[in-house]
Amino acid sequence: MKSKGSNYFRSIFAHVMLVILSFMCLFFFYSLFKMAVVNA
Amino acid sequence: MKTKRKKIDYSKWGYIFILPFFLCFFIFSFVPLIDTIRYSFFEYYRSGIKEIGPNFIGMANYGSLLKSDMIKYASNTLILWIIGFIPQIVIALMLAEWFVDARLKIHGTQFFKVVIYLPNLIMASAFAMLFFTMFSTNGPINSILLAMGLTQQPIDFLGSVVGTRSLVGLMNFLMWFGNTTIMLMAAIMGISPDIFEASELDGCNSMQRFFSITLPLIRPILAYTLITSIIGGLQMFDVPQILTNGQGTPDRTSMTLIMFLNSHLKSKNYGMAGALSVYLFIVSGILCFFVYRMTNNEDSDGSKAAAKKARKGKRG
Numbered sequence: 120m121k122s123k124g125s126n127y128f129r130s131i132f133a134h135v136m137l138v139i140l141s142f143m144c145l146f147f148f149y150s151l152f153k154m155a156v157v158n159a
Numbered sequence: 160m161k162t163k164r165k166k167i168d169y170s171k172w173g174y175i176f177i178l179p180f181f182l183c184f185f186i187f188s189f190v191p192l193i194d195t196i197r198y199s200f201f202e203y204y205r206s207g208i209k210e211i212g213p214n215f216i217g218m219a220n221y222g223s224l225l226k227s228d229m230i231k232y233a234s235n236t237l238i239l240w241i242i243g244f245i246p247q248i249v250i251a252l253m254l255a256e257w258f259v260d261a262r263l264k265i266h267g268t269q270f271f272k273v274v275i276y277l278p279n280l281i282m283a284s285a286f287a288m289l290f291f292t293m294f295s296t297n298g299p300i301n302s303i304l305l306a307m308g309l310t311q312q313p314i315d316f317l318g319s320v321v322g323t324r325s326l327v328g329l330m331n332f333l334m335w336f337g338n339t340t341i342m343l344m345a346a347i348m349g350i351s352p353d354i355f356e357a358s359e360l361d362g363c364n365s366m367q368r369f370f371s372i373t374l375p376l377i378r379p380i381l382a383y384t385l386i387t388s389i390i391g392g393l394q395m396f397d398v399p400q401i402l403t404n405g406q407g408t409p410d411r412t413s414m415t416l417i418m419f420l421n422s423h424l425k426s427k428n429y430g431m432a433g434a435l436s437v438y439l440f441i442v443s444g445i446l447c448f449f450v451y452r453m454t455n456n457e458d459s460d461g462s463k464a465a466a467k468k469a470r471k472g473k474r475g
Contacts, residue, residue: 126262129365133257133265140250140336141274147333148277150299151289 199433204426212430220434228411229419229435233442235407236415239399240392242328243335248384250332251339256369258340259347276337286334287401290326291317320412323403327413330398335391339384346380347373382454386447393443396421 199220203212257263258272265271278286293300294316301313316322350373358368374381396417399407405421407414416439423432 125365129257130263130265133263136250136253137257137265137271140254141271143333144274144277144337147286147289148281150293151281151285154289154292 195433195436197433198429199437201430201433203430204428216430220430221438224431224434224438228414229416229438231411232407232414232416232419235411235413236393236395239324239327239331239395239413239415240388242324243331244388244392246328247332247336247339247388251336251343252374254336254340255343255347256373258344260365272337272341275340278333279335279338281334283330283334283397284401286330287398290330291402294322294326317402318409320409323399323409323413327395327399327402330402331395335388342380342384343377346377350376378454382450385450385454389446389450390443393417393439393446 198213200215200217201213202216202219203214205211254275257265258268292298295301296313296315296318300316301310304310305313314322316326354372354376355368358372363371394417395415399413399415400418400421403413405418407418416435420432420435420439423435
């Protein structure tokens with residue numbers, strides 16, 4: 120039971136971290152794309 | 160009467176097929192490498208339109224490099240590498256563990272894997288240009304901070320030591336953590352699932368499982384990651400070069416060894432550039448040797464140590 124609870128919180132933490140990291144990666148990729156389009 | 164069988168020798172085809180590679184390697188890599196070492200013992204540079212040397216001067220180039228700011232640039236390189244590498248390996252290990260742990264039930268794993276690998280596809284120079292534009296005093300990051308009221312004046316990220324070094328570290332982290340995650344994930348997936356099942360039956364929690372099973376068993380891949388990262392870190396050039404416009408600003412605190420080497424090559428000082436290359440070669444060789452020795456323990460299961468202890472016990 121305890122293990123299930125800890126897994127649940129670990130899963131939430133993992134999802135939050137993944138969303139933050141993915142946002143950062145996508146944001147910089149988007150900025151690069153946007154800059155390329157604007158400069159063209 | 161015995162007839163002599165004619166033996167067909169296929170090995171010559173192997174040699175023929177690998178010959179082009181070795182020829183190219185010899186002409187374009189090995190000869191320049193030996194020449195670099197040779198030039199490091201010569202005074203050979205260009206002063207205006209006059210070419211001086213090559214004159215043999217022994218170890219003088221090595222001595223004058225030690226008297227120059229080389230040690231400062233080496234410490235800059237080390238600091239920039241550490242700032243990028245430590246978060247990279249920690250987050251990559253965490254992500255790799257999460258991606259292979261079925262109990263966490265992570266949704267959209269394929270999407271996340273693709274997204275975190277994306278920055279690795281961008282060229283370092285393009286990434287550095289992007290950061291240079293975004294973090295400049297009138298760039299979008301400062302505009303956002305001002306609009307949100309988080310700061311009253313624009314922050315000069317590229318004018319401070321901490322700001323510049325952090326940006327270089329952040330870029331190296333963002334570019335390489337996806338690649339490291341994929342490699343570590345492959346290493347963790349290579350561990351036999353029986354070991355994880357046994358640990359679960361023995362009541363291992365996730366932390367014990369990670370530090371006592373996963374980490375020791377992925378040591379060879381960790382060694383590979385560390386060695387390639389050390390070599391890449393020592394050769395750090397494009398990101399700080401573009402971000403600081405080749406000056407290593409502020410006050411040359413983000414000037415790396417390869418930027419220093421590049422400045423010698425600009426002035427056609429082949430002797431000094433060769434000596435610096437030899438220093439770099441020796442340092443990376445020593446570092447890689449230590450990392451290899453530290454991460455490749457021959458007694459990985461502890462059986463040799465246990466046998467030694469038992470023998471000592473018998474004697475005692």
